[in-house]
Amino acid sequence: MTTAPSPAPGGARPRVRAATPDDLTIVAAIFAPYVRTTAVTFDEEPPTAEQWDARLADARTRGLPFLVAELDGEVVGYAYASPWRPKAAYRHTVEDTIYLAPEAQGRGVGTRLLSALLDACTAAGVRQVVAVIADDPAAAGSIPLHRRFGFAPAGTLQDVGFKRGRWVSTVLMQRTLH
Numbered sequence: 001m002t003t004a005p006s007p008a009p010g011g012a013r014p015r016v017r018a019a020t021p022d023d024l025t026i027v028a029a030i031f032a033p034y035v036r037t038t039a040v041t042f043d044e045e046p047p048t049a050e051q052w053d054a055r056l057a058d059a060r061t062r063g064l065p066f067l068v069a070e071l072d073g074e075v076v077g078y079a080y081a082s083p084w085r086p087k088a089a090y091r092h093t094v095e096d097t098i099y100l101a102p103e104a105q106g107r108g109v110g111t112r113l114l115s116a117l118l119d120a121c122t123a124a125g126v127r128q129v130v131a132v133i134a135d136d137p138a139a140a141g142s143i144p145l146h147r148r149f150g151f152a153p154a155g156t157l158q159d160v161g162f163k164r165g166r167w168v169s170t171v172l173m174q175r176t177l178h
Contacts, residue, residue, distance in 0.1 A: 002107060012071060013111045016116040017065045019078060022175070024052040027068065028076040028103045038138040039163040055080070065120035069109045076104035079113040083123050084130050092127040098142075110145050118149060122177045130154070130171040143171065151175040 019027065032046035047055070059066040059080055066080035077100035084093040096117055100109050121129055131151055134141045151173040161166035 007118075014021045014071055014104075014112040016067050016069050016108070016112055019056055019068045019080070021056065023068050023075055023078070024049060027078045028052050030076075030078065030102065031099050034099060035139065038135045039136040039161070039166070039168045040139040040142075042134070042161045042163060042168075044163065055062075056081070063124050064126075065117055065124065067113060067116055067120065069100075069104070069106065069113050071104060071109065076101045077109045077113055080115045081117060081124075081126065081129070083091070084128070092125065093124050093130060094121060094128070095130050095132055096121075098145075100117065104139070110141065111148070114145060114149055118175070126177055129175045129177060133171045133173065135169040135171070140149060143173070146173045146175075149175065 012056075028046065028049060034041050035043045035046045037133070056066050059082065064081040064083075068075045068077060069077040077098070079096065079098040081094040081096055084090050084095050092129065093178055096114070098110055098117070100112055100113075104110075108152065118129065129151075131146045133146070135140050152175070154172040154174040156172045157172065160169040161170070
């Protein structure tokens, strides 16, 4: 059971829906600054439109959620589940991914997205969700967000990525859905 989302402070409650190919330009625009200016993602080049299309198609093929959040009719964030590892025995475990536009931060969008993502993962038969959170100031809200939804620390991978001139560690958090 997920925690009920809070309304966005001083405004509308974020609306979450399934992503469509028409959303991918905005999804790419939300993600690109994270790639270029932070180490929260280990991508070094922003994905192309074709790569985003492939991610959406892969999620659909696997029956996994790829969601977007809107405030006032504008897409301001996205979340999706992807396979944790390629080997068949991992088929019931996914990694979650959530990114927000700067103007959406602190407005309940991340909470609403993670709530909806976990519900959709449960409906898809997922058993375990793993969050991989980079040691970067831009990811400061990720650990508290995941804790609120019952994720527990599962370990730290020390210095596993090199980006922006430094070694970056990742915190693993995990939640059992059923």
